[in-house]
Amino acid sequence: MKIAYFILLTLIMISCNNQQEFIPITFVFEKPLHNQTKYPPYFYSIAEPFTTKCGEDKFDILLKPIAVSRLDISNKEVATNAWYFEGMGENTVEFSKNWLSQYFKDTTVNAFLLEPTIREASVEQFLFKNKESCLIYSEDSPEPTLYDLPVYSKPQPLKKAMEELICKKHPENIYVLIVSDTKLSLTDTGGSAVAGNLGSDNPFQPLIDHSKSDEERLAEIDGIITKYFTSTATVTEYGSNKTIVEPAMPARDYMNKIALFRTLERIEIMEAEKDNSGKIWNIKVIEHHNTTN
Amino acid sequence: MVSLNQKHWPLLLFFLLLTQYFYAQPSRSAFENISTPCPTAPADHQLADLANKAQQKVTSFFETISELGTNEKSAAIKAIYIQNTTKLFVTNGTVEERSKYQKSGVIRNVAAYLASIKARGENSRIVINYEITDPLLPNKLVCTEEGDQLILKGSITVRQYYCKLKKYAKPSDNFDDEAQCDYWDITDKKINIEMKLMKTVNGYGWVVLINSITVLKVK
Numbered sequence: 001m002k003i004a005y006f007i008l009l010t011l012i013m014i015s016c017n018n019q020q021e022f023i024p025i026t027f028v029f030e031k032p033l034h035n036q037t038k039y040p041p042y043f044y045s046i047a048e049p050f051t052t053k054c055g056e057d058k059f060d061i062l063l064k065p066i067a068v069s070r071l072d073i074s075n076k077e078v079a080t081n082a083w084y085f086e087g088m089g090e091n092t093v094e095f096s097k098n099w100l101s102q103y104f105k106d107t108t109v110n111a112f113l114l115e116p117t118i119r120e121a122s123v124e125q126f127l128f129k130n131k132e133s134c135l136i137y138s139e140d141s142p143e144p145t146l147y148d149l150p151v152y153s154k155p156q157p158l159k160k161a162m163e164e165l166i167c168k169k170h171p172e173n174i175y176v177l178i179v180s181d182t183k184l185s186l187t188d189t190g191g192s193a194v195a196g197n198l199g200s201d202n203p204f205q206p207l208i209d210h211s212k213s214d215e216e217r218l219a220e221i222d223g224i225i226t227k228y229f230t231s232t233a234t235v236t237e238y239g240s241n242k243t244i245v246e247p248a249m250p251a252r253d254y255m256n257k258i259a260l261f262r263t264l265e266r267i268e269i270m271e272a273e274k275d276n277s278g279k280i281w282n283i284k285v286i287e288h289h290n291t292t293n
Numbered sequence: 294m295v296s297l298n299q300k301h302w303p304l305l306l307f308f309l310l311l312t313q314y315f316y317a318q319p320s321r322s323a324f325e326n327i328s329t330p331c332p333t334a335p336a337d338h339q340l341a342d343l344a345n346k347a348q349q350k351v352t353s354f355f356e357t358i359s360e361l362g363t364n365e366k367s368a369a370i371k372a373i374y375i376q377n378t379t380k381l382f383v384t385n386g387t388v389e390e391r392s393k394y395q396k397s398g399v400i401r402n403v404a405a406y407l408a409s410i411k412a413r414g415e416n417s418r419i420v421i422n423y424e425i426t427d428p429l430l431p432n433k434l435v436c437t438e439e440g441d442q443l444i445l446k447g448s449i450t451v452r453q454y455y456c457k458l459k460k461y462a463k464p465s466d467n468f469d470d471e472a473q474c475d476y477w478d479i480t481d482k483k484i485n486i487e488m489k490l491m492k493t494v495n496g497y498g499w500v501v502l503i504n505s506i507t508v509l510k511v512k
Contacts, residue, residue: 037336038336214366218370218373239343239345241338241339241342243342245343245346246501247491247498247500253380256373260370260373260374260377262356263349
């Protein structure tokens with residue numbers, strides 16, 4: 001009897017809930033997140049579940065699953081496991097808010113968002129395809145619109161626009177394009193810069209050419225410094241997860257080191273900052289070693 | 294059977310809500326970084342990078358002593374090897390060495406140790422090989438605070454194979470062949486690693502250095 005009352009009460013409570021709508025959301029980036037270990041606060045503010053009224057009906061909108069995408073890498077979407085808790089209880093708005101806010105507060109940012117740029121992001125092309133279901137967010141864009149779409153600088157107005165979008169257009173997926181006012185991460189350093197693997201222009205290439213002797217590789221250093229670097233240039237080494245692992249080493253010391261490395265196979269240039277004379281004063285690299293030795 | 298009268302309803306409702314409240318609370322332990330108790334501990338992916346870097350420095354150290362021992366490089370190259378390798382260590386970094394006939398080891402600063410290997414190699418070729426037997430695990434790093442400095446400490450265990458080749462041993466001789474060695478031993482060494490949070494031109498970064506190398510066991 002007691003159990004019957006309990007079930008009845010639970011059923012009554014459940015029946016009082018609003019109709020639920022699950023809408024996938026994708027955060028789309030046009031450049032990597034820099035210096036972030038945690039998700040920026042706007043992630044949760046934008047993905048937070050909410051209740052909205054469309055006409056006479058009330059809906060609980062649960063934005064799930066949550067994915068991320070990088071226009072400067074590929075068009076693929078990478079799922080986050082932000083909704084890993086969904087099987088743990090009734091996915092009410094309140095229940096989901098609790099878990100989701102904790103997730104974004106405590107979880108380290110998806111490594112995909114930190115990967116270096118591979119290609120130029122085509123924001124225009126993306127918006128052309130997804131204009132009907134896309135909202136643009138930028139905390140520091142000086143422009144109020146981008147290709148005729150409003151750019152929101154705070155999550156709350158964007159959420160209002162999202163409610164309207166859901167009620168009017170019933171999108172199958174919502175895209176939130178995150179843009180910054182600096183198109184390339186390297187142009188904000190005061191000088192020009194290069195990104196990505198420079199291939200044959202990689203200044204360190206002669207130093208990892210193992211067909212040469214140690215002496216021949218070391219003899220290249222002076223020429224490399226004269227051609228590419230300022231006299232006080234530094235090299236900052238990053239790990240494969242974009243953590244600084246060797247901060248600001250003088251370029252000459254760095255080259256002395258790598259010229260004698262037997263396991264070094266490739267040096268990836270993440271960023272090269274140049275002064276007005278075109279010489280590199282700071283270069284960020286990732287070393288790729290043959291670890292089977 | 295217990296009948297449910299009107300006065301039980303508030304109690305039942307209270308328990309129901311209480312159950313739902315606790316059920317809805319995320320378990321914080323699922324997110325806690327168990328690796329370190331640091332107030333500003335690196336995230337897991339950063340710890341993985343730092344552990345890799347530490348391992349790479351250990352590899353670099355053993356590559357150097359191997360090169361110095363075989364005495365196949367010029368004096369200028371050996372000087373650069375020593376210079377580079379000294380920089381893998383903290384300022385007062387030390388290396389312990391012990392032969393299988395000694396009960397206690399000799400501790401030298403890293404530059405003196407490298408100079409000693411170089412001198413021995415020039416006198417009679419030494420073949421040194423190694424394998425990492427216990428890598429640095431990010432979840433085993435211990436966080437300490439020394440003054441304002443936050444330091445993560447951990448260790449890597451390496452098995453070193455050391456052979457002082459006989460004078461007339463051919464260059465192709467296998468160091469594993471004891472018959473070719475005037476002296477040989479296998480030493481388990483513990484490499485103590487330190488990671489310090491430093492301010493750099495690119496923001497704060499963890500600097501990975503070898504603090505000391507101690508002998509665990511010689512046979």
